[in-house]
Amino acid sequence: MRNILLAATTVGLLTGCGKSADTLAPAKNAQVLPITDNHVMLAMPGKSNPMDAMMRSMQGKPMPRGAAMQRMHERHEGMEQIGKSFKIAGRTLKSDTPDLAQVRTAAATIALLASRTPTWFPAGTGQNVGKTRAKPEIWQRPSDFVAKDTALRQAAAAFDAAAKSGEMAAIQARFSDLGKACKACHDSYRSE
Amino acid sequence: MKAPVWDLPVRLFHWLLAGLIGFSWWSVKFHHTDWHIWSGIAILTLLVFRLLWGIFGGSTARFSSFVRGPRAVREYLRGDGSWRVAGHTPLGALSVVAMLVAVAIQVGLGLVATDPDGLYEGPLAQLVSLDATDTARDIHEYWFYVLLALIVMHLGAIVYYRLVRGQKLTKGMLTGRLALDPGVAPMRSARWWVALLCLAAAFAVARWVVAGAPPFSP
Numbered sequence: 001m002r003n004i005l006l007a008a009t010t011v012g013l014l015t016g017c018g019k020s021a022d023t024l025a026p027a028k029n030a031q032v033l034p035i036t037d038n039h040v041m042l043a044m045p046g047k048s049n050p051m052d053a054m055m056r057s058m059q060g061k062p063m064p065r066g067a068a069m070q071r072m073h074e075r076h077e078g079m080e081q082i083g084k085s086f087k088i089a090g091r092t093l094k095s096d097t098p099d100l101a102q103v104r105t106a107a108a109t110i111a112l113l114a115s116r117t118p119t120w121f122p123a124g125t126g127q128n129v130g131k132t133r134a135k136p137e138i139w140q141r142p143s144d145f146v147a148k149d150t151a152l153r154q155a156a157a158a159f160d161a162a163a164k165s166g167e168m169a170a171i172q173a174r175f176s177d178l179g180k181a182c183k184a185c186h187d188s189y190r191s192e
Numbered sequence: 193m194k195a196p197v198w199d200l201p202v203r204l205f206h207w208l209l210a211g212l213i214g215f216s217w218w219s220v221k222f223h224h225t226d227w228h229i230w231s232g233i234a235i236l237t238l239l240v241f242r243l244l245w246g247i248f249g250g251s252t253a254r255f256s257s258f259v260r261g262p263r264a265v266r267e268y269l270r271g272d273g274s275w276r277v278a279g280h281t282p283l284g285a286l287s288v289v290a291m292l293v294a295v296a297i298q299v300g301l302g303l304v305a306t307d308p309d310g311l312y313e314g315p316l317a318q319l320v321s322l323d324a325t326d327t328a329r330d331i332h333e334y335w336f337y338v339l340l341a342l343i344v345m346h347l348g349a350i351v352y353y354r355l356v357r358g359q360k361l362t363k364g365m366l367t368g369r370l371a372l373d374p375g376v377a378p379m380r381s382a383r384w385w386v387a388l389l390c391l392a393a394a395f396a397v398a399r400w401v402v403a404g405a406p407p408f409s410p
Contacts, residue, residue, distance in 0.1 A: 087310035087322050094318065095410060179311045186309060187223045 050153070051146055054118035058142045062124025072130050075120040078113045085109045086178070093175055100166055107156075107163035110178070114156035117149050133191045148185040155181040194369040195378035197278045199250035201387045203368055205242050209235065209295070213339065225312040232302045233315070233398055239296055241394035248390060251380040252279035259285055273357075278370075278378050287349070291342050298339060301332040303401065315402050318410050 063071065089106035092099045126136055138145050159174040198206075212235050220228040246255040258280040268275065268282040275281040280288055306313040306325040317325045353359045364370040372378060403409070 083309055084322075087306065087325075090310050091318070091322060179309070182309050183223075183311055192221075 050115075050118040051150055054121070054146050054149060055142055057119065057122040058139055058145070060123050063122050064124075065129065068122075068124045068129050071120065071122060072125050072132050072134075075125070075134075076132070078116060078120065082110050082113050082182075085113075086182070089175060090179075093172060098168065098171075100163075103171060104163045107160040111156045111160035114153045117152065118146075121145070121149075127191075135189050135191050138189050145185075145189060148181070148189075152178075152181045152185065193371065193374075194367075195278065195372045195376075196368055196381070197252055197370045197372070197379050198365060198368045199253060199379060199381055200368065201241075201245050201249060201390075202253045203365055205238055205245070206365055209238050212238070213295070213343075217336070225307050229302070229312060229314060232299055233402060235295065236299050236303070236401060237394045237398040239292070239299060240397045241390050242292065244390035244393055245382075245387065248382060248386050250382045253382075258282075259289060274373075276373060276376055278372055278376055284349070287342070287346060291339075291346070294335070294339050294342055298332065298335050301328045301335060305329040305332050315404055318404060319408060 062068070085106040089103050089110075092102045121134065121138055123139060126132065126134055126139060128136075155174070155178040159171070159178045162170040162174040165171075212231050216228055216231040216235070219225070219231060245253050251257055260282045265282040265286060303314040303316040304320045304325060305328040306317050306322075307329070308326075313325060314328075317328075320328070350361050353361050359370070361370075400406070
């Protein structure tokens with residue numbers, strides 16, 4: 001059953017993702033996504049771009065507790081991994097002789113994880129369910145939150161592209177943009 | 193009869209430190225981490241200045257005049273609580289040293305810390321590993337409560353002096369003058385240009401730290 005849903009989602013993503021800025025290799029992403037609320041993704045297969053899917057998952061029926069805890073754990077680990085990669089990239093970019101391979105690995109990791117963020121904030125994964133720094137405001141202002149998440153995914157993809165190009169000035173600029181995208185969201189939606 | 197007890201550099205140091213600690217708390221709480229870091233560097237400058245002023249400053253500012261051993265503190269506590277020298281009492285001196293050390297530790301941790309997202313880091317963070325920058329931040333966050341405890345004790349002592357002993361210490365720290373018992377020698381001032389030299393040296397040290405402490409910077 002799960003496989004069928006996954007395949008259907010993949011098809012939905014493939015057919016629905018015309019807007020390239022929003023998605024990075026959609027088929028590949030669909031396979032690594034540990035999707036457990038496929039019903040949300042499949043509700044409108046023709047329109048399942050990440051922004052719409054995220055919006056629906058945030059406004060839909062709250063997840064059952066067990067699945068919610070699992071999703072929150074995945075979110076926590078993912079955010080931590082993004083942070084770690086960002087710091088590794090930052091450290092080498094600040095040195096006199098930046099290690100391009102290190103930057104590329106970090107940028108790819110961040111872009112991949114950022115592409116999963118639309119699935120990280122379904123309804124029912126807030127502070128009333130478990131220990132999390134995700135503020136309730138996330139689900140009170142979903143359109144703003146989705147916009148900030150989209151900005152993150154675009155910034156992560158741009159940083160990844162710059163890293164692949166190897167052009168240092170572009171890498172530094174996109175790295176700085178990415179940091180701003182992190183901060184914009186964390187300042188409003190992450191508690192102390 | 194009021195006599196000079198605290199010189200101007202001591203008073204400026206005290207109030208600037210109090211203000212900057214408040215500003216440091218506020219700026220990081222409200223996501224102005226860049227201001228927070230500059231505030232910490234300003235506090236570093238103050239600390240270096242105070243260290244030098246504790247050697248070359250006015251009589252009541254000098255560590256040699258107020259830092260005393262545990263026996264002096266014990267004797268002072270056994271006595272009737274009077275203190276016949278202008279400046280810190282032995283117990284007050286203990287509090288001064290504790291606060292200076294605690295603030296120095298807090299600044300030191302901040303210099304090598306990074307914020308959780310890796311967007312901001314202290315000027316010396318590049319000297320330690322990424323894990324160490326995270327650990328430094330964790331301790332830096334908890335250490336604030338040590339500072340807070342010392343500040344609360346400090347304020348408690350001021351309230352005690354005001355209510356029980358009828359002495360306005362806060363006003364004394366503003367004007368620099370306090371009532372002294374007859375026969376107690378007042379403060380002996382240092383020359384004003386010594387303060388400028390200490391300040392210049394403090395700026396130089398802070399500037400060097402901001403630059404990543406060459407030649408140790410990577």
